Amino acid sequence: MSTNTWNRHHVLSLADFTVSEYDTVLQTAASFREVLSRRTKKVPALQGHVVANLFFEPSTRTRSSFELAAKRLSADTLNFAASTSSLTKGETILDTAKTYLAMGTDIMVIRHREAGVPDAIASEMDRLGVHVSVLNAGDGQHEHPSQGLLDLFTITTLLDSENPRLELLKGKKIAIVGDILHSRVARSNIWSITASGAELHLAAPPTLLPKLFADCGKDRPGKLFLHWELEPALADADFVMTLRLQKERMTGHLLPSLREYHQRFGITRAKLNNCKANVKVLHPGPVNRGVEISSDLMDDPEFSLIQNQVTSGVAVRMALLYLIGSGKA
Amino acid sequence: MSTNTWNRHHVLSLADFTVSEYDTVLQTAASFREVLSRRTKKVPALQGHVVANLFFEPSTRTRSSFELAAKRLSADTLNFAASTSSLTKGETILDTAKTYLAMGTDIMVIRHREAGVPDAIASEMDRLGVHVSVLNAGDGQHEHPSQGLLDLFTITTLLDSENPRLELLKGKKIAIVGDILHSRVARSNIWSITASGAELHLAAPPTLLPKLFADCGKDRPGKLFLHWELEPALADADFVMTLRLQKERMTGHLLPSLREYHQRFGITRAKLNNCKANVKVLHPGPVNRGVEISSDLMDDPEFSLIQNQVTSGVAVRMALLYLIGSGKA
Amino acid sequence: MSTNTWNRHHVLSLADFTVSEYDTVLQTAASFREVLSRRTKKVPALQGHVVANLFFEPSTRTRSSFELAAKRLSADTLNFAASTSSLTKGETILDTAKTYLAMGTDIMVIRHREAGVPDAIASEMDRLGVHVSVLNAGDGQHEHPSQGLLDLFTITTLLDSENPRLELLKGKKIAIVGDILHSRVARSNIWSITASGAELHLAAPPTLLPKLFADCGKDRPGKLFLHWELEPALADADFVMTLRLQKERMTGHLLPSLREYHQRFGITRAKLNNCKANVKVLHPGPVNRGVEISSDLMDDPEFSLIQNQVTSGVAVRMALLYLIGSGKA
Numbered sequence: 001m002s003t004n005t006w007n008r009h010h011v012l013s014l015a016d017f018t019v020s021e022y023d024t025v026l027q028t029a030a031s032f033r034e035v036l037s038r039r040t041k042k043v044p045a046l047q048g049h050v051v052a053n054l055f056f057e058p059s060t061r062t063r064s065s066f067e068l069a070a071k072r073l074s075a076d077t078l079n080f081a082a083s084t085s086s087l088t089k090g091e092t093i094l095d096t097a098k099t100y101l102a103m104g105t106d107i108m109v110i111r112h113r114e115a116g117v118p119d120a121i122a123s124e125m126d127r128l129g130v131h132v133s134v135l136n137a138g139d140g141q142h143e144h145p146s147q148g149l150l151d152l153f154t155i156t157t158l159l160d161s162e163n164p165r166l167e168l169l170k171g172k173k174i175a176i177v178g179d180i181l182h183s184r185v186a187r188s189n190i191w192s193i194t195a196s197g198a199e200l201h202l203a204a205p206p207t208l209l210p211k212l213f214a215d216c217g218k219d220r221p222g223k224l225f226l227h228w229e230l231e232p233a234l235a236d237a238d239f240v241m242t243l244r245l246q247k248e249r250m251t252g253h254l255l256p257s258l259r260e261y262h263q264r265f266g267i268t269r270a271k272l273n274n275c276k277a278n279v280k281v282l283h284p285g286p287v288n289r290g291v292e293i294s295s296d297l298m299d300d301p302e303f304s305l306i307q308n309q310v311t312s313g314v315a316v317r318m319a320l321l322y323l324i325g326s327g328k329a
Numbered sequence: 330m331s332t333n334t335w336n337r338h339h340v341l342s343l344a345d346f347t348v349s350e351y352d353t354v355l356q357t358a359a360s361f362r363e364v365l366s367r368r369t370k371k372v373p374a375l376q377g378h379v380v381a382n383l384f385f386e387p388s389t390r391t392r393s394s395f396e397l398a399a400k401r402l403s404a405d406t407l408n409f410a411a412s413t414s415s416l417t418k419g420e421t422i423l424d425t426a427k428t429y430l431a432m433g434t435d436i437m438v439i440r441h442r443e444a445g446v447p448d449a450i451a452s453e454m455d456r457l458g459v460h461v462s463v464l465n466a467g468d469g470q471h472e473h474p475s476q477g478l479l480d481l482f483t484i485t486t487l488l489d490s491e492n493p494r495l496e497l498l499k500g501k502k503i504a505i506v507g508d509i510l511h512s513r514v515a516r517s518n519i520w521s522i523t524a525s526g527a528e529l530h531l532a533a534p535p536t537l538l539p540k541l542f543a544d545c546g547k548d549r550p551g552k553l554f555l556h557w558e559l560e561p562a563l564a565d566a567d568f569v570m571t572l573r574l575q576k577e578r579m580t581g582h583l584l585p586s587l588r589e590y591h592q593r594f595g596i597t598r599a600k601l602n603n604c605k606a607n608v609k610v611l612h613p614g615p616v617n618r619g620v621e622i623s624s625d626l627m628d629d630p631e632f633s634l635i636q637n638q639v640t641s642g643v644a645v646r647m648a649l650l651y652l653i654g655s656g657k658a
Numbered sequence: 659m660s661t662n663t664w665n666r667h668h669v670l671s672l673a674d675f676t677v678s679e680y681d682t683v684l685q686t687a688a689s690f691r692e693v694l695s696r697r698t699k700k701v702p703a704l705q706g707h708v709v710a711n712l713f714f715e716p717s718t719r720t721r722s723s724f725e726l727a728a729k730r731l732s733a734d735t736l737n738f739a740a741s742t743s744s745l746t747k748g749e750t751i752l753d754t755a756k757t758y759l760a761m762g763t764d765i766m767v768i769r770h771r772e773a774g775v776p777d778a779i780a781s782e783m784d785r786l787g788v789h790v791s792v793l794n795a796g797d798g799q800h801e802h803p804s805q806g807l808l809d810l811f812t813i814t815t816l817l818d819s820e821n822p823r824l825e826l827l828k829g830k831k832i833a834i835v836g837d838i839l840h841s842r843v844a845r846s847n848i849w850s851i852t853a854s855g856a857e858l859h860l861a862a863p864p865t866l867l868p869k870l871f872a873d874c875g876k877d878r879p880g881k882l883f884l885h886w887e888l889e890p891a892l893a894d895a896d897f898v899m900t901l902r903l904q905k906e907r908m909t910g911h912l913l914p915s916l917r918e919y920h921q922r923f924g925i926t927r928a929k930l931n932n933c934k935a936n937v938k939v940l941h942p943g944p945v946n947r948g949v950e951i952s953s954d955l956m957d958d959p960e961f962s963l964i965q966n967q968v969t970s971g972v973a974v975r976m977a978l979l980y981l982i983g984s985g986k987a
């Protein structure tokens with residue numbers, strides 16, 4: 001594995017990822033994907049290491065993916081769920097993290113409903129001069145870097161299964177559709193896609209896509225476009241990424257109705273007619289069938305990469321844990 | 330281990346189990362029981378395999394038993410509990426199962442409060458042409474096959490500890506007592522016991538034992554009898570299986586009072602007087618002491634097989650996981 | 659490891675611990691602390707053993723510490739949390755313990771909000787003549803022996819890192835400050851410290867420190883003193899142990915206000931002026947910052963041993979699991 005270009009101790013955001021960092025993750029994940037196709041899907045890479053999943057916000061899907069990735073690297077895992085924790089006893093989040101540090105945790109995988117918590121914990125660890133690594137597993141509306149990387153891995157391995165790399169996106173048109181304003185997944189994907197030479201088109205109702213998102217495209221290799229209707233984003237698109245719609249948004253009067261949303265921004269087979277012939281659709285899950293995407297399209301392996309994304313997730317998270325875990329002397 | 334007769338990919342119900350399938354499970358479990366008596370109670374049979382416990386209905390006891398069985402086969406385990414899951418985010422059950430499939434799960438152990446959910450997931454997996462196996466860990470009032478098999482293992486190893494097999498039940502009289510109508514445990518036991526040459530006697534108040542249960546005995550090697558009082562079921566019985574009484578039944582006006590229920594259908598030492606001299610009592614647990622069974626009888630090792638059932642549970646679940654897990658190329 | 663003096667099958671209380679038992683735990687923990695400093699922090703000592711964490715009262719911190727200790731000894735772990743358990747189905751606590759026994763559990767780590775539960779389970783296991791061991795992980799206001807031992811390990815390794823032993827406390831002055839009445843941590847520490855030749859000073863408001871605590875010092879090598887104000891306890895102290903203040907105490911009218919409590923009994927840098935120059939402060943966690951201890955003092959590595967305590971916890975719990983687990987034939 002060519003890990004010679006990896007110097008990153010924490011993975012908190014994709015905003016400053018370099019091309020060689022993207023490529024190192026993609027290539028490491030590709031080698032682990034090969035491990036996952038074996039009968040015995042384990043390697044001893046992180047034997048004796050401890051990965052603590054500190055999920056201050058509940059998430060079975062992402063937690064299971066990280067847990068499985070850690071176990072397949074032979075690490076020991078600890079699960080922390082906020083609801084049964086000392087947080088209810090008044091302990092601060094930093095104190096909780098320091099407790100897991102003191103127990104001997106090597107890597108902390110952190111999810112929190114407020115943006116910035118993984119950064120704050122990583123800063124505290126650095127201030128203390130300790131070797132623990134922090135991996136952001138989703139913080140508020142900020143970022144979800146492992147999701148961005150697994151989406152990238154899903155797309156690039158489709159384009160070159162043996163040698164996935166960022167430059168494969170050059171010249172591709174990618175659309176991100178849906179509740180971009182509130183989506184940490186969208187933010188991470190915006191950074192990775194604009195780091196390549198792709199054209200990125202964001203499409204959402206105006207309430208869910210403020211103009212200031214145009215700033216994300218400044219000084220990036222790729223071009224960024226904003227649309228308040230779906231059609232121009234889909235025209236000639238190679239990939240369409242739909243986002244989960246939090247039903248809570250309805251109560252905030254940001255949307256008229258789920259039915260109208262689906263009619264205007266839901267992805268259906270008919271709406272894909274103006275895309276490239278071999279267009280593929282992604283969704284980070286869990287899916288509200290018939291809202292963000294029509295149920296039949298979601299299940300159609302000709303178009304849907306949704307299951308591939310889940311599989312990619314384990315390989316990419318193995319890569320991230322391996323890269324930040326094995327960097328230690 | 331003579332597993333040459335095993336072709337079953339999922340274990341969803343005992344309704345169509347063959348004699349040779351029963352015997353394969355019993356003999357495989359017997360060999361694992363030997364492993365469990367060693368100091369180091371592990372075998373590498375499922376190293377690198379992933380067993381996901383998808384418990385949409387909470388159950389510590391059954392989940393722990395499956396988890397331990399999987400760990401003793403050196404599998405990696407993932408636990409999913411509905412309360413902290415994406416289900417609250419609107420994802421369908423099939424989508425949850427497909428997510429665990431895509432992560433690389435080899436065996437899904439599924440419990441759900443609605444009958445048919447494990448079957449539906451297994452059908453979907455078969456439709457997709459994937460190699461994942463589904464094990465029903467209790468679905469609504471339908472079946473709980475691993476419980477039926479552990480009860481069978483408990484009884485047959487008592488009759489021939491070295492060579493447990495279905496035909497040992499031939500000529501035995503077995504009573505099942507209690508809330509048969511609502512019991513998935515009863516249903517699975519009815520299938521296994523009537524598959525042998527035993528006499529099976531069901532006893533319950535009429536509200537908990539509709540006449541249509543007589544149909545379960547049609548075209549089966551064993552004979553099935555229904556009783557709306559306890560005494561004829563217990564007369565000369567070799568084994569008495571009591572069932573858990575859901576206290577919620579009271580509110581449905583199906584029962585007069587717990588006290589009266591215990592008086593009429595609760596198993597006590599006195600009521601065992603008309604059974605065979607060496608009669609044994611079983612209960613799937615958890616027990617309402619003093620309701621389904623008197624507290625002193627439950628703790629009397631001369632009569633009670635309740636602890637043996639729990640121990641059998643781990644060996645039988647190891648056998649099931651091994652048989653369906655090692656069938657894969 | 660000099661474990662030749664270890665005959666204890668359960669660890670329920672420190673009240674009757676002998677000097678040689680304390681020293682065996684301290685020395686075994688010291689050898690495991692060395693393991694924890696290696697890159698691969700695992701030993702195969704309890705391979706194939708099952709450690710069940712039966713936490714009838716939720717606690718992420720202590721459960722994670724025991725879970726990690728067990729995993730580092732290569733044991734398999736099962737976690738039981740009361741909220742998702744059969745307890746809600748009416749099963750008794752002893753029946754739950756016997757179920758885990760029957761599954762093949764070797765060591766039960768038990769926490770319960772009522773004093774005496776671990777003792778009751780241990781007695782039942784002994785009555786049954788089985789080899790399972792019980793480790794009290796905190797029972798009501800009674801004891802928390804592993805916490806007492808980790809505090810002792812933290813202090814004695816500071817005094818002699820290579821050879822921690824009880825006699826190092828001889829002549830030291832140790833203060834325990836706070837809600838002593840309701841603290842199982844205080845009780846376990848009172849037993850260990852008075853077993854040494856140290857001077858132990860308890861300080862709390864009269865409502866949280868009844869006179870009868872003086873009885874704990876009778877016929878013990880160390881001397882015990884009670885104070886209803888902080889100053890005499892701190893004068894020339896070598897170690898100050900603060901206790902967590904349950905905020906619920908306020909509603910019981912045992913305390914005027916958190917602010918006044920902090921002013922009178924909270925530990926601050928200023929109040930340490932009358933202690934020995936190299937005084938150290940301990941707290942079992944989780945900490946209410948600014949109540950029991952000032953926030954800056956808690957984070958000051960010159961004074962605070964709080965992180966060391968957490969690290970000691972894993973080593974001491976490995977020692978306890980190893981000592982009671984490897985005693986079996």
